[in-house]
Structure formats: C-alpha cells, structure tokens
Amino acid sequence: MRLALAALVALVLAGGSQASTPLAVLGFQSDYSPAQLIDESAKAMTLVGIDGVDLTGAGMVSQPTAADRSQLARAHAHGLPGVLLVGNWSDKVNDFSESLAYETLGTSQTTSKATGALAAAVIADGWDGVSVDLESLKPRDEAGLSRFVSDLRADLPSSDSLTVCISATTSHSAYAAMGYDLPALAVSANQIVLMTYDDHGPWENTPGPIGPLGWQRASVAALEHDVPANRIFLGVANYGYGWRPHSRPNLTVAQARALAARFHATPRWVASAGEWTAKLSDGSTLWWSDKRSMSVRLALARTLGVHGIAVWSLGTGDLLP
Numbered sequence: 001m002r003l004a005l006a007a008l009v010a011l012v013l014a015g016g017s018q019a020s021t022p023l024a025v026l027g028f029q030s031d032y033s034p035a036q037l038i039d040e041s042a043k044a045m046t047l048v049g050i051d052g053v054d055l056t057g058a059g060m061v062s063q064p065t066a067a068d069r070s071q072l073a074r075a076h077a078h079g080l081p082g083v084l085l086v087g088n089w090s091d092k093v094n095d096f097s098e099s100l101a102y103e104t105l106g107t108s109q110t111t112s113k114a115t116g117a118l119a120a121a122v123i124a125d126g127w128d129g130v131s132v133d134l135e136s137l138k139p140r141d142e143a144g145l146s147r148f149v150s151d152l153r154a155d156l157p158s159s160d161s162l163t164v165c166i167s168a169t170t171s172h173s174a175y176a177a178m179g180y181d182l183p184a185l186a187v188s189a190n191q192i193v194l195m196t197y198d199d200h201g202p203w204e205n206t207p208g209p210i211g212p213l214g215w216q217r218a219s220v221a222a223l224e225h226d227v228p229a230n231r232i233f234l235g236v237a238n239y240g241y242g243w244r245p246h247s248r249p250n251l252t253v254a255q256a257r258a259l260a261a262r263f264h265a266t267p268r269w270v271a272s273a274g275e276w277t278a279k280l281s282d283g284s285t286l287w288w289s290d291k292r293s294m295s296v297r298l299a300l301a302r303t304l305g306v307h308g309i310a311v312w313s314l315g316t317g318d319l320l321p
Contacts, residue, residue: 022046023301024308025320026131026163026193026233028085031067033315035074042078044320046308047161049131050075052085053121058103059113061086064121072127081128083161086118088134096135105134105144112151119155129161131193137179146184153188163233165193165310170218172225182226192227193310194219197237200287202248207285209273210237213300220304233310236297238317240276240288253317256288274300291318 027041028049038048050071053062064072064084075082090097104114122130132149134141153162164185167178175182185192196216200208216234223232240256242249251259256276260267263280270277274296278286294311298321301309311320 023298023306024191024233026308026310027320028311028313029071030313030315031065031071033313035071037314038071038074038078038080041314041320042075042080045080048075048080048082049085049163049310050082051133051313052087052131053118054086054090055088055100055104055114055134057100058106059110059117060104061114061118061121064125064127069125072125076126081161083129083131083163084118084122084125084127085131085133085165088136098136098138098141101134101137102141102144105141105148107144108147111144111147115148115151115155119152122156122160127160129163129190130156131161131163131165132189133165133193135165135167139177139179141179142176142181145179146181146188149185149188161191162189163191163193164189165195165235166223168194168196168199168216168219168223168235170215170222172222175222175226182223186227186231189231191231191233191307192223193233193235194223195235195310195312196220197235197289197312200241202241202243202250205243207241207243207277207287209270209275209277209287210239210241210289211235212273212275213296214272216297216300217304220306229305230307232304232306233308234297234301234304234306236294236309236311237289238294238311238313238320240286242284242286244280244284245282251286251288252315253288253290256286259284260286289317291321294318295321 024046026047027045072082088101104110197211240251260278265278267276267278
C-alpha cells in the first residue's frame with residue numbers, strides 16, 4: 001500500500017498520465033501575512049483565498065482593508081483569481097461565534113442586507129468571488145446559511161466564484177447536525193471546501209494527526225451523498241499542533257520543526273496519516289502537516305476524483321508543492 005501511494009505521488013509530481021487533468025489548488029492567505037508568500041507559491045496555485053472579512057452584527061459585515069486589497073493585487077499580478085473569505089470570527093471570544101453568525105442568518109432581512117453589502121465590496125474592489133467560512137454552526141443555522149449562499153450567488157456577478165467551507169465529518173447525517181443543508185448549498189456554490197483538517201487538536205487531551213488520510217477519505221465519501229466529487233476541494237493542513245505539559249500551542253511548520261530540533265527529537269513520518277510527529281523529552285507530542293503531506297494529498301485528491309485541494313494556509317507552513 002505504501003509503495004502504491006508513493007508511486008501515485010511520483011506520477012502526480014512528474015506530470016504522469018494520471019495527472020493529465022490539472023487539479024485546482026486553492027491557497028488561503030491571511031491578510032496580515034506577507035504578500036510575498038503569494039509570489040513564492042504562485043506557480044502551484046490556481047486560486048487565492050484572502051482572509052478576509054467577518055460578520056459583525058445583524059446584517060453587518062466588515063469591509064476589506066488595504067491589506068486585503070494588497071493581497072488581491074499580488075494575486076492578480078500573477079494572473080491568479082483572488083476570492084474574499086467571509087467568516088464569523090469574533091475577537092471577543094477568540095473563536096468562531098455561532099451566536100454572531102445567527103444574528104445575520106436568523107432572518108431573511110439580515111441575510112439579504114449582509115450579502116448585498118458583501119457583494120458590493122467584492123464588485124468595487126475587483127475580487128473574483130467569495131469563499132464563505134461560517135463555522136461552529138448549529139441546526140438552527142441550516143436554513144439561514146443556505147439562504148445566505150443563495151442570496152450571495154444572486155448578488156454576485158455570474159462569472160464570480162462562490163465556494164462554501166464546511167467542517168468535515170465521516171457521518172453523512174452529521175453534516176445536517178452541523179447546520180449544513182448540503183443539497184441546497186450545492187445548488188448555489190461552485191464548490192464545497194471540505195475542511196479535512198483538525199480531526200485532532202489542542203482542544204482535546206489525546207494527541208493525534210491533524211488530517212489523517214483514512215479520515216479524509218471517509219469524510220469525502222460522506223459528503224459525496226449530496227455533492228459530486230468533482231465539486232469538492234479536499235482541505236489540507238499546512239501547520240501543526242503541540243500537546244505540551246503546560247500549554248497546547250498552535251504551531252507553524254517552522255515552529256514545529258524548531259521545537260523538535262531544540263529537544264533533539266527525531267521527527268517520524270507516519271505514512272498512514274501522511275504527517276509528521278515528534279515526542280519531546282519534556283513529555284510533549286507534536287504533529288504537523290507540511291510540503292510532503294501536501295504532495296500526498298495531491299495524490300489522494302487525484303485518486304478520489306475531487307476538484308482539487310484547499311490549503312490552510314500560506315502563512316503557517318511550507319511553500320506549496
């Protein structure tokens with residue numbers, strides 16, 4: 001199995017017969033990250049997603065900043081379309097806020113107000129579309145999210161890209177429990193970005209891989225009940241996590257490697273997960289996903305027949321392969 005996977009990776013990277021149809025590669029970039037990161041991975045991408053703006057209250061959305069527009073200009077300089085990511089991040093809780101999302105998703109009036117303002121900003125700045133990333137939702141948000149995406153599709157130019165990011169699960173029924181009406185979303189969105197990362201993370205006690213391959217395959221299979229494979233982006237982590245005695249930090253790939261080196265730990269590649277791990281002498285466990293991990297996901301995406309991969313993010317890890 002390992003040899004077969006390695007051979008498939010080699011074919012993809014070498015442009016072999018199985019790689020005759022190019023995969024789409026969506027690279028997400030935070031507006032505070034250096035714009036030069038777009039330059040460095042431009043040849044590997046087909047689309048850049050800039051994070052972006054957020055819902056801020058009932059029917060209200062923040063506006064793109066000068067930093068957002070600078071990142072868009074850098075994408076355009078390389079001939080790459082740039083899409084604006086809209087989320088429900090709250091600095092107040094330092095997390096995605098369901099209650100903040102519901103303030104807008106709860107009524108048709110507030111939904112329409114928010115999508116109209118968002119579309120106007122997209123058109124004014126010359127964005128090439130929107131990526132909707134509303135997380136930590138509940139069943140009460142299902143109809144509102146579908147309405148939000150439908151209204152946004154109607155408000156945006158028909159040529160603009162519209163993707164929806166959804167959390168991954170291996171259970172088809174669990175998607176609805178997380179506030180996703182998949183058939184309705186698939187009607188309005190060009191693609192679904194399946195966030196197949198964070199299967200394990202610092203919110204739990206037991207360390208584990210961020211996006212293990214088996215979990216990713218099962219999550220795609222569950223989504224395919226309602227969304228064709230060729231309209232799915234496979235989410236790929238480009239970062240790490242640490243489980244340490246007194247903290248559980250989010251780590252960039254560089255930080256994970258440096259921490260392992262500091263404790264003279266030898267990182268171990270776990271083929272079944274497609275990620276690296278290291279155990280430190282102070283009892284810490286690290287997991288991270290890097291360029292090698294992304295190459296394996298390119299091969300997996302080819303095998304699954306999905307639209308492409310979506311990498312989070314340029315600013316937290318390696319250059320895209």
